[in-house]
Structure formats: C-alpha cells, structure tokens
Amino acid sequence: MKPISQPTSRTTRLALAAVVASLALATTACGGDKAAAGGAAPDAKPVTLTYWGWAKGAQATVDAFNKTHKDIHVRYSEIAGGPDGYSKITNAVKAGNAPDVAGIEYTQLPEFASQGLLEDLTERAGDTVKQKFPASIQDLVTFGGKTWAVPYDVAPQLYYYRTDLFQKYGIAVPKTWAEFKTAGEKLQQADKNVHIASWPDNDAVLLAALAWQGGGKWFSTEGDAWKVGINDAASQKVASYWQGLVDSGVVNSIPAGSEDETKARTSGTVASFLGASWSAGGMTVAMPKLSGKWGIAPLPTWDGKPASGGYGGTTYAVPKGSKHVKEAAEFSRWVTTDAAAVTARLSSLTSPSSALPANVEMRDVAAKAFKGGAYYAGFDVYKIAGAQVDTIVPGWTFGPVQIATNTAITDAAAKGNLTQGLTAGQASAEKGIKERGLNLVK
Amino acid sequence: MAVPLARTPRRRAAARPGQRGAVTVLLVPFFALFGLVMVAPIGYAVWMSLFQERSSGLGFGGTERVFSGLGNYSRALSDPAFRTSFLHIAVYCVAYIPVMIGGALVLALLLDSALSRAKRFLQLALFLPHAVPSMIAAIIWIYLYTPGLSPVTGWIESLGGNWAFFSADHALSSMINIAVWQWIGYNMVIFYAALQAVPRETLEAAVVDGAGELRIAWQIKVPVIRSSVVLTLLFTCVGAVQLFNEPKILSSRASSLGSTWSPTMYIFKAAFERHDYGLAAASSLLLALAAAALSFIVSRIGNRGKTA
Incomplete structure (x- = not known):
C-alpha cells in the first residue's frame, strides 16, 4: 500500500506550500491595511509603503530614507532575483496584495507593463524621468507614450580581462570581434586548456545585448503594432559568430552564474569575459585572490x-x-536621484555594488563611494562604464513576451545551435504576441 | 481474503448504534480539509482554464479576461512542447523502471536470502536516500556531476575515462541515476516486507526438494510477491508523470533538457514565466486526467494480480 504515497505526498507538500503561501500573503495583506489606515489620517501616522526587491544595499537605502522622511515609512522585503522574484510580484498583483514599489529590470519591464501589472507613472514620475535621465534610458521605461518606471542603473557592456594572462601569452586587448577571435585562437595554440572566454548557454540576455550592440532590433513598434526582429540579419551574424567560436573550441560552454564559471575564472582557464558595470563589484568578493589582475x-x-x-x-x-x-x-x-540614497546603498555594503547610476550626477557620488577601486588597480570602473553609456546603440526595445522568448531561444540553442535559437525565439515571440491579442506587424 | 475484511465493519456498525454520530464528527475534519485543499482548488482550476487574458494594440492599455471555452485546452494539446513532455516521461520510464524495480528486487532477494548479514543496517542504509528531500538530492547530485568540483568526475578522469554528465547524450541517464538512488531503497523495503509473508513451509519444502538459493528466489519468492512488484511498478509510472524537481534542477546545468522537459515543468513555465494562468490550469487538468487514467489502469492490473 505504501507506494500510493508517492503521488499523494507530493500533493500534500503542494497543499502545505499553498497554505504557507496564503499565510504569507495574508500577512502582507495586513500590512496593506495598516498602510491604508495611515493614508486616511495623514496627520497622525506616516504612509507605509511596502517595497520588494533584491538590489544590494536596499535595506540600507530604505533605512536612510526612513530617517529623513517623516511622512512616508518604507518597509523593505527582500525577494529572490530572477524568475522566482518576478513570479512572486505577478502573483501578488493578481491576488490583490502587491507591494507599493518593486525592483524590475529593463528586460522585464515591457512585459510587466503590457500585462497590466504596473501603475502608469506618467503623472507622478514622468517629469522626473524626462528631466533627470538621458534620452536613451527614457526609451527603456517609456512605452505607448507612458512612463512605467524610474530607472536606477544603466549597464553598458564592458570587457573584463586578465592582465597577467594576456601579458603571459602576448595578447593585446581586442578592439574588434575579429581580433577577439584571433586572440582566442592564439591562446588555444599556446595552451589547449585556456580559453579566451566562456559562452553561457543559458543567458539569452547576453545574446540580446550582443545582438543589440551589433545593430539587431529584437522588438520595435510601428504605430500600434509590435514588430519582431529576433531573426534579423544583424542578430544572425552575431549568433553565427559565437556559434563558430563554440564549435571551433575557441570559447567553451559554461552556464552563466554557475560554480564552474567562477572556477574557470579563478583557475585562469578563462582569460576574459563579457560583463557590465555591475560585474565589477561581485568579483572583488567572489575572487579576492585575483585582486590587481583584472583589466x-x-x-x-x-x-x-x-x-x-x-x-x-x-x-x-x-x-x-x-x-x-x-x-x-x-x-x-x-532612491534613483538623491545623493544620500546612492551613498547609503554603497557605504553600508559588505559586498560592494558597482552598478552605474542612470542619473548622470549620481555617477560621481557612486564612484566616490565604490569600495572595489583597489581591486581594479589602474582601471576606474565608473569612468570606463560612464564613457560607454553614450555608445549604447539607440532604438532597442525589449518585448512584451520577452521572458518566454528568452527561454525559447536558450531551449532551442541548447538542442541545436544559436542561429536556430534565434529562429525559435522569433516564432515564439510572434506566437506569444498574437495569443495575447496584441497587434503584430507582418 | 476478501470475505472477512468485508464482514468486520458491518458487524461493528450493528453492535454500536450510537457510533453514527461519532463517525460523522470524525469524518468532518477530513472532508472539510479535503474540500478546502483538493476540491476547491480543482474547481478553481477548472474555472481558470476557461479564460484567457487579452489586451489590444501594443498592450499598454490594460488587460481583460475573456471567456475562451476550451481554447486553452486546444492550445495546450496543439503545443508540441506539451506533447513532447509526455514522450520524454515515457522514454524516461522505459529506461528507469527496469533498472530501479529490477535493482530493488535483486537487493530485496539478496537481503532475504539466508546468506546475508546485517539485514537491519543494510535496510536502513539503502532506505536513507529516500529520506533526503528530492530537491536536496538533486542539488547534491548536481555537485557530484559538476566537472572540477566533483570528486566523481576526478576519479573517472584518473582512470582515463571521460563522462560529461550534463551533455545532451548523458543528461537523461544522469537524471535516472538520481531517481534510482532515491527510490531503489524505498521499493526494496516494500519487496522485503512482502518477502517476509512468503510461507516458510513452502520455502522449507523447496529446500527439501533440493532447490538452491537462486532457484528458490526466482521460482518461488518472485512469483509469490508478483502482485506487489506489479503495483510498485505502476505506482512508479504514476509518480513519473509528475516528475518535476529532478529535471527542473538538472536543467539549470544540462540546458539540453530545456525548460519544458516534463509536463509539470511545462505547467510551471506557463504559470510563472508566461503568467498564462488559463493555459497552466488547462494543462494541469490534462495532466491530472492522464494521471487518473494511469491510476485506473494501476488499480485494474493490481486487482487482477490479487485475484490470480
């Protein structure tokens, strides 16, 4: 009889999880009620805001805010980053007990906005966004003529390389992708175990960024219809370039964010990687022994x-x-435009953040507060990243079905190759847009 | 066997007429909970499965829920990813079940044989992996599969071999290995318990007739516990339909498995990645139907085994 419990025990566990989840939701719902009570009597009590996020130093930022604001009190809850965190926010919205503020990445923003999960901020924050942020960043939070979010950081791509290994093998820092390939081949000739970089199979966002750099436009709008260009010539060129490097062994496949990736970097079997401004902070903690060796x-x-x-x-x-x-x-x-917020976020950290604020004035504040400067001796992350902001290719938009598209790309790429991944992503995005009842340019 | 079992409750009910009230009181908590955590969610899922979320234009003007009838069901059934996920499970079963059930049977017979020592310890040791939550088990195995971190890959390399546990060719066998590790001891304990019910006189008669241990095992013990083997086998199938933790966690490293390897992964993705609750509800109900059909077959074959 016992084997029956194979299916039922799972059901019980699920039911338990559901009970726990509903209890958790009930708790947050109570918070919402209290906040509402505060709103009704503004003289007596400050308004309580709930804020869900996972950004480094968020608690310290919130503490600093609460100290200086008498009429608003923010309560911060840390949630998981990535898909799990976004599911939590979505489910909370659908259940009617969403937080008042949530951290959402540019990649997910159009999807959240188009699924009716966000409040339109045009009236409340539209001017802030227009006045305080560069035009290229405004595009990433403005869709359909409405402002949906206030940007915090901007993440131009950066190239991190091991200065010691480049010197040892006599390689110059590549300026073009052709040079990158040649350098990779040279490394392979010198030592079969050393790759110039690793390619993350599971990171469609990196492929998107590279396609973006190469002039691809995965999503765009024409009138009131979406246009999908995942399979466009520029993106295909990028995909076949990287697939070529993988196939010839110049780069090796390692999932992003995995232990292997850290290990490959610490052991020196990978001599460089494609990152962004935010990559710098985590490295100082994850691989302290490599201090002074990164360019x-x-x-x-x-x-x-x-x-x-x-x-x-x-x-x-x-x-x-x-x-x-x-x-x-x-x-x-x-949070995004006040120097006190940026200082609080960076100064209290055990792991230094190196996110580059989207607001230009905040960049100097952040650069001063950044604690990882010594680790990158001779290289000023903020200065280099700041200079790259203006080189971000204009006209890129993430799509209303971006998350499913990204998975379709990585799924198909893992089974076949990157160019097939793009084809699958194109099909998935077009299907997803039509299924949601949105207009699609043929 | 069936006659005395059926008679017992009837006799009791007749003996104490005041028991009816007590029975009602004792059953209420069960049915209240059953209704709350089983019937109500299923009803809600049925309701959800009939609606779709739609917007228009670019989609920034808000969404509305529209009644779509069986639209979500046809979307699920026409999605190759959903259909393939059932195929994956079938292939998985074909490879996994003989290894796991066969292994459990052999272990149980070995333990039951007169030759074995330390039976209690071995039972516990073999059962222990089942006490590890499958999520944790999958994470432990991921560590053991990861080249550079795992001692196992190191040993294989030092022997001159090379085995990429996460590669497209080996991902399935890596997953089956985790499942076998988890379930072999559990099923072994069931077989071992069934073996204790084999009449000692039958075994003695076999010994007197000159049968060896091997012959006793295959010609007497296995036929006697046949019905529990059949039941375990089919319950394993039903459990396999709901496979989630192992492929989900393994897919983070073995990307060739993809995000919709098993039906439950497909549902998870529909609900929590695409936020398409209608599709998730419809495909959940389809999966439940498939599991119900399998359970029906299980009980039919199980009963046949009993009467035979």
Missing part, C-alpha cells in the same frame, strides 16, 4: 567604432493596485 576595457566591436548593448539594469516600478502611487513615485525618485 577593464570597452567591449570589442564589429567595425572598431565604439558601440555597446545594454546588459541588465534595474528600475523602480509601482505594481498595479498600490494605494500610494504618489508616495511610491516619490520614494522611487529619491
């Missing part, structure tokens, strides 16, 4: 002229159903 350069380009895609970056958005949009917008403005 930072602009990413190689196709024609030698500076160009970059965007690789990550977070915004502050107000999930649908918040009763305090005004206060939430004020908090978002403060």
Whole structure:
C-alpha cells in the first residue's frame, strides 16, 4: 500500500506550500491595511509603503530614507532575483496584495507593463524621468507614450580581462570581434586548456545585448503594432559568430552564474569575459585572490567604432493596485536621484555594488563611494562604464513576451545551435504576441 | 481474503448504534480539509482554464479576461512542447523502471536470502536516500556531476575515462541515476516486507526438494510477491508523470533538457514565466486526467494480480 504515497505526498507538500503561501500573503495583506489606515489620517501616522526587491544595499537605502522622511515609512522585503522574484510580484498583483514599489529590470519591464501589472507613472514620475535621465534610458521605461518606471542603473557592456594572462601569452586587448577571435585562437595554440572566454548557454540576455550592440532590433513598434526582429540579419551574424567560436573550441560552454564559471575564472582557464558595470563589484568578493589582475576595457566591436548593448539594469516600478502611487513615485525618485540614497546603498555594503547610476550626477557620488577601486588597480570602473553609456546603440526595445522568448531561444540553442535559437525565439515571440491579442506587424 | 475484511465493519456498525454520530464528527475534519485543499482548488482550476487574458494594440492599455471555452485546452494539446513532455516521461520510464524495480528486487532477494548479514543496517542504509528531500538530492547530485568540483568526475578522469554528465547524450541517464538512488531503497523495503509473508513451509519444502538459493528466489519468492512488484511498478509510472524537481534542477546545468522537459515543468513555465494562468490550469487538468487514467489502469492490473 505504501507506494500510493508517492503521488499523494507530493500533493500534500503542494497543499502545505499553498497554505504557507496564503499565510504569507495574508500577512502582507495586513500590512496593506495598516498602510491604508495611515493614508486616511495623514496627520497622525506616516504612509507605509511596502517595497520588494533584491538590489544590494536596499535595506540600507530604505533605512536612510526612513530617517529623513517623516511622512512616508518604507518597509523593505527582500525577494529572490530572477524568475522566482518576478513570479512572486505577478502573483501578488493578481491576488490583490502587491507591494507599493518593486525592483524590475529593463528586460522585464515591457512585459510587466503590457500585462497590466504596473501603475502608469506618467503623472507622478514622468517629469522626473524626462528631466533627470538621458534620452536613451527614457526609451527603456517609456512605452505607448507612458512612463512605467524610474530607472536606477544603466549597464553598458564592458570587457573584463586578465592582465597577467594576456601579458603571459602576448595578447593585446581586442578592439574588434575579429581580433577577439584571433586572440582566442592564439591562446588555444599556446595552451589547449585556456580559453579566451566562456559562452553561457543559458543567458539569452547576453545574446540580446550582443545582438543589440551589433545593430539587431529584437522588438520595435510601428504605430500600434509590435514588430519582431529576433531573426534579423544583424542578430544572425552575431549568433553565427559565437556559434563558430563554440564549435571551433575557441570559447567553451559554461552556464552563466554557475560554480564552474567562477572556477574557470579563478583557475585562469578563462582569460576574459563579457560583463557590465555591475560585474565589477561581485568579483572583488567572489575572487579576492585575483585582486590587481583584472583589466577593464570597452567591449570589442564589429567595425572598431565604439558601440555597446545594454546588459541588465534595474528600475523602480509601482505594481498595479498600490494605494500610494504618489508616495511610491516619490520614494522611487529619491532612491534613483538623491545623493544620500546612492551613498547609503554603497557605504553600508559588505559586498560592494558597482552598478552605474542612470542619473548622470549620481555617477560621481557612486564612484566616490565604490569600495572595489583597489581591486581594479589602474582601471576606474565608473569612468570606463560612464564613457560607454553614450555608445549604447539607440532604438532597442525589449518585448512584451520577452521572458518566454528568452527561454525559447536558450531551449532551442541548447538542442541545436544559436542561429536556430534565434529562429525559435522569433516564432515564439510572434506566437506569444498574437495569443495575447496584441497587434503584430507582418 | 476478501470475505472477512468485508464482514468486520458491518458487524461493528450493528453492535454500536450510537457510533453514527461519532463517525460523522470524525469524518468532518477530513472532508472539510479535503474540500478546502483538493476540491476547491480543482474547481478553481477548472474555472481558470476557461479564460484567457487579452489586451489590444501594443498592450499598454490594460488587460481583460475573456471567456475562451476550451481554447486553452486546444492550445495546450496543439503545443508540441506539451506533447513532447509526455514522450520524454515515457522514454524516461522505459529506461528507469527496469533498472530501479529490477535493482530493488535483486537487493530485496539478496537481503532475504539466508546468506546475508546485517539485514537491519543494510535496510536502513539503502532506505536513507529516500529520506533526503528530492530537491536536496538533486542539488547534491548536481555537485557530484559538476566537472572540477566533483570528486566523481576526478576519479573517472584518473582512470582515463571521460563522462560529461550534463551533455545532451548523458543528461537523461544522469537524471535516472538520481531517481534510482532515491527510490531503489524505498521499493526494496516494500519487496522485503512482502518477502517476509512468503510461507516458510513452502520455502522449507523447496529446500527439501533440493532447490538452491537462486532457484528458490526466482521460482518461488518472485512469483509469490508478483502482485506487489506489479503495483510498485505502476505506482512508479504514476509518480513519473509528475516528475518535476529532478529535471527542473538538472536543467539549470544540462540546458539540453530545456525548460519544458516534463509536463509539470511545462505547467510551471506557463504559470510563472508566461503568467498564462488559463493555459497552466488547462494543462494541469490534462495532466491530472492522464494521471487518473494511469491510476485506473494501476488499480485494474493490481486487482487482477490479487485475484490470480
């Protein structure tokens, strides 16, 4: 009889999880009620905002905000980054107990906005976004003529390389992708175990950034219809270039964010990697022994002229159903454009953040507060990254079905190759857009 | 066997007429919980499966829920990814079940044989992996599969071999290995318990007739516990339909498995990645139907085994 418990025990566990989840939701719902009570009597109590995020130093930022603001009190809850965290936010919105502020990356923003999961911030934060942020960044938070979020950081791509290994093997920092390939081949000839870089099979966002740099436009709008260009010539060129490097063994396949990746970097079997400004901070903690051995350069380009895609970056958005949009917008403005916020975020960290603020004035503040300067002796992350912001190729938009598209690409690429991944991504995106009832340019 | 079992409750009910009230009181908590955590969610899933979320234009003007009838069901059934996920499970079963059930049977017979020592210890040791939550087990195995971190890959290399556990060719066998490790001891314990019910006189008669250990095992013990083997086998099938933890965690490293390897992974993705609750609900119900059909077959074959 016992084997029956194979299926049932799973069901019980699921049921338990459901009970726990609903209890958790009930708790947050209570928080919402309290906040509502505060809103009703503004003289007596400050408005309480709930804020869900995972950004480094968020708690310290919130503490600093609460110290200086008497009329708004923010309560921070850390949630998981990546798909799990986004699911949590989505489910909370659908259940009617969403937080007042949530950290959402540029990649996910159009999807959140188009699924009706966000409050329109045009009225409350539209001017802030217009006045305080560069035009290229405004495009990433403005869709359909409405402002959906306040941008925090901007993530131009950067090239991190091991200065000691490059010197040992006599390799110059590549300025073009052709040079990158030649350098990789030279490394392979010198030592079969050393690769110039590793290629992450599971990271469609990197492929997107590289396609972006190469002039691809995965999503764009024409009138009130979406246009999907994942399979466009520029993206295909990028995909077949990297597939070629993988096939010939110049780069090796290692999943992004895995233990292997860290190991490959610490052991020196990978001599460089494609990152962004935010990569710098984590490295100082993850691989302290390599202090002073990393160099930072602009990413190689196709024609030698500076160009970059965007690789990550977070915004502050107000999930649908918040009763305090005004206060939430004020908090978002403060977090992204107030020097006290940036200082608090960076100064309290055990692991230094190196995110590059999207607001130009905040960059100097962040650069001063950054603690990892000694690790990259001779290379100023903020200066190099800051200079790259202007090279981000304009006209890129993430799509309303970006998350499923990314998975379709990585799934198909893992089974076949990167160019097939793009074909699958194109098909998945077109299907997803039509299924949601959105207009699609044929 | 069936007659005394059926008689017992009837006699009791007749003996104590006041028990009816007590029975009601005792059953209420069960049915209340059953209704709350089983019937109500299923009903809600059925309701959800009939709707789709739609927007228009670029999609920034908000969304609305529209009734779509069986639209979500036809979307699930017409999606090759959903259909292939069932195929994956079938292939998995074909490779996994003989290894796991066969292995459990051999272990149980070995333990039951007169020759074995330290039976209690071995039972516990073999059962122990089942006590590890499958999520944790998968994470442990990922570590053991990762080249450079794992001692196992190191040993294979020092012997001059090379085995990429996460590669497209070996991902399935890596997953089956985790499942076998988890379930072999559990099923072994069931077989071992069934073996204890084999009449000692039958075994003695076989010994007197001159049968060796091997012959006793295959010609007497296995036929006697046949029905529990059949049941375990089919319950394993039903459990396999719901496979989630192992492929989900393994797919983070063995990307060739993809994000929709098993039906439950497909549902997970529909709900929590695409936020398409209608599709997730419809495909969940389709999976439940498939599992129900399998359970029906299980009980039919199981009963046949009993009467035979």
